[in-house]
Amino acid sequence: MARVRLESLKKHYGSVRAIDGVSINIESGQLVVLLGPSGCGKTTTLRCIAGLEQPTMGKIYFDDREVTHLSPSERNVGMVFQFYALYPHMNVYENITFPLRACRVPRKAIETKVKEVVQIFQLGGLLRYKASILPPGDQQRVALARAVIRDPNVLLLDEPLSALDEKFREEMRSELGKLQKRIGITTIYVTHDQREAMALGDVIVVMKDGVIVQMGSPEELYEHPQSVFVGNFLGTPGMNFVECLYDNGLLFLEGTEHRLSLKRSDLFAKLSSYQGKEVILGIRPEYVSLFEKSFENGLSIAILAIEPAGRYRLVDFLIGERVFRVRTDWSLPLIVGHKVYLYFSEDHICLFDRSSGEAIVT
Amino acid sequence: MDGKFKDSIDKAVDGDAIAELARESSRSIVARKHYGLSDRAFMFIFLLPSLFVLLFLVGYPFITLIRSGFYNFSVLRATTPAKFIGVENFSFILTDAFTWERFIFTGKFVVLNVFFQFILGVVIAYLLQKNFRGRSLVLTLILMPMMLCPIVVGLFWKYMLNTEWGIVNYVLSLFGVGKVEWLARENVSIYSVILVDTWMWTPFMILLALAAFTAIPKYLYEAAEIDRASSWFKFRHITLPLSAPVLIIAVLFRMIDSIKAFDLVYTLTGGGPGSATQTLSFDLYKRAFQYFYTGEASAYGVILLLIIMSSSLVFIRYLNRLAMQNVRR
Numbered sequence: 154m155a156r157v158r159l160e161s162l163k164k165h166y167g168s169v170r171a172i173d174g175v176s177i178n179i180e181s182g183q184l185v186v187l188l189g190p191s192g193c194g195k196t197t198t199l200r201c202i203a204g205l206e207q208p209t210m211g212k213i214y215f216d217d218r219e220v221t222h223l224s225p226s227e228r229n230v231g232m233v234f235q236f237y238a239l240y241p242h243m244n245v246y247e248n249i250t251f252p253l254r255a256c257r258v259p260r261k262a263i264e265t266k267v268k269e270v271v272q273i274f275q276l277g278g279l280l281r282y283k284a285s286i287l288p289p290g291d292q293q294r295v296a297l298a299r300a301v302i303r304d305p306n307v308l309l310l311d312e313p314l315s316a317l318d319e320k321f322r323e324e325m326r327s328e329l330g331k332l333q334k335r336i337g338i339t340t341i342y343v344t345h346d347q348r349e350a351m352a353l354g355d356v357i358v359v360m361k362d363g364v365i366v367q368m369g370s371p372e373e374l375y376e377h378p379q380s381v382f383v384g385n386f387l388g389t390p391g392m393n394f395v396e397c398l399y400d401n402g403l404l405f406l407e408g409t410e411h412r413l414s415l416k417r418s419d420l421f422a423k424l425s426s427y428q429g430k431e432v433i434l435g436i437r438p439e440y441v442s443l444f445e446k447s448f449e450n451g452l453s454i455a456i457l458a459i460e461p462a463g464r465y466r467l468v469d470f471l472i473g474e475r476v477f478r479v480r481t482d483w484s485l486p487l488i489v490g491h492k493v494y495l496y497f498s499e500d501h502i503c504l505f506d507r508s509s510g511e512a513i514v515t
Numbered sequence: 516m517d518g519k520f521k522d523s524i525d526k527a528v529d530g531d532a533i534a535e536l537a538r539e540s541s542r543s544i545v546a547r548k549h550y551g552l553s554d555r556a557f558m559f560i561f562l563l564p565s566l567f568v569l570l571f572l573v574g575y576p577f578i579t580l581i582r583s584g585f586y587n588f589s590v591l592r593a594t595t596p597a598k599f600i601g602v603e604n605f606s607f608i609l610t611d612a613f614t615w616e617r618f619i620f621t622g623k624f625v626v627l628n629v630f631f632q633f634i635l636g637v638v639i640a641y642l643l644q645k646n647f648r649g650r651s652l653v654l655t656l657i658l659m660p661m662m663l664c665p666i667v668v669g670l671f672w673k674y675m676l677n678t679e680w681g682i683v684n685y686v687l688s689l690f691g692v693g694k695v696e697w698l699a700r701e702n703v704s705i706y707s708v709i710l711v712d713t714w715m716w717t718p719f720m721i722l723l724a725l726a727a728f729t730a731i732p733k734y735l736y737e738a739a740e741i742d743r744a745s746s747w748f749k750f751r752h753i754t755l756p757l758s759a760p761v762l763i764i765a766v767l768f769r770m771i772d773s774i775k776a777f778d779l780v781y782t783l784t785g786g787g788p789g790s791a792t793q794t795l796s797f798d799l800y801k802r803a804f805q806y807f808y809t810g811e812a813s814a815y816g817v818i819l820l821l822i823i824m825s826s827s828l829v830f831i832r833y834l835n836r837l838a839m840q841n842v843r844r
Binding site: 226231234240242251 | 734
């Protein structure tokens, strides 16, 4: 188990900057998720840590040892590839013992190790099966077993759940989380699925266009997004955004007659330089309440659509030209086309700079 | 609207007429089937010409070959009726000491030939996997010998290996090596033949091995790299097993070709010195077209065929087993 430190890591392919200055500090035993849309450089970062790619610039440390220019085999990392990359011609036993056999570990030690991982990953009945004929879920467990059997410094997971179907993915997700905590291995997990990231990550690193947009605990990222991008990317559905004009404690919602008066005094101070300027108001769907009756600061808007989602409903409104989604329970009778009053929980309001998309208040 | 159609609409008013119409139309479908030809029939009609050609060019000669193996017969004396002698031709060949020498020579030649070509082919293909400048040029040059005519290859190697004025001995003399009688010494000439055949056919091995190697997904090597496997371990446990089916086919081809090696030997050594480099098929050629022992040569051909078929079978069974392994556990 090791701490992992990336220092302004860069990887350029000609003029394409796959990673452009990524620095991360990962504590021993942490599970860090690299999250971002495809092409954001998360997989390239992982491959650099594995040693499968040489970074153009920057340094990688395991504990205090620099590994930047070491080959993968000198780094002692375990990795699960997106489609598992099991050795198709070998059976499960041969697959999971491959890393040990490659290092000429004595047979007795191999047997003890195999017993250990077979128990952890419940592979008992599968050992003699060809890896290529196993269902994806079993293949994934085999790939994990192969990755951890020789006690690597770091475990690297490249979208390990993406090949599984929805139901099974959730099951495996929680399995994976429990397992990581049990083995206590430093883990770096790459995914584009924010739900996976929220469920698993001790720390989430959100990446976009080769740079880190924000890094922090799931809660921190969810409640206090530092940019419109993060606010939108995390959560199902993502944060709602409305363009507004700020004037003396009042927010005028663009394209509508509505206005909100702000009560929190800390907001005034931070917004002082935005007097008379445009800002973006952001609020999560669950922090908007719906009421039948009017009261102060309520916005009266007609319902555009209602989408049942189990215990909740997602109710769509149109504010300006943007669809605004509200998550609400079933207590209020709602009818499409009828007007209801929207009330924004002011503690959960986020405000962003219009031109940069950076947060002013979160 | 034509009258008939109008009629049928009128008829259709009552239900009986509708049933009548339906019967009529179904009858016409059945009728068409009877007068036309089914797909199967068409298939046979199209296959017939090639079946006939095949029968004529392969089936008939094959049966004649087996038949004349049991007769004392020569095409030079076609008017003399062939005399049935049972298995005498076969027993003569199989008890003939000279033939056994040919068997042993051919066996040795095949084993060494395929062995060298396999090793060289796999090693060179392995080296050619990596991308380097001028790779495609090197590849093209390497593949050239295979595309030449065997007769030509035999002839120019014959000159190059000439003891007195061949370029090989000249180059060796620059390093102080004395004259080697490449083609004139019994125990050297077999290696000369193997050398030339290997020069010519290793490219075939390279080509197939390279194709097999390239088909192995790159991520498996990445996984192995992560798993701390050495180059040899990767080669031994990933490259070889995953390219085995193609390599086996390549070896099979080279083996069959080596068993029936003739053209190269014919031009390079003429089977000599003495009869030292006569392969089985060379021997067969002499019996059939120099001495015209047609019956005996036919028996010889049948034996050769059996050898090739049974040795191929070993490989094909192994290949099938590999294929089955990928389906079952």
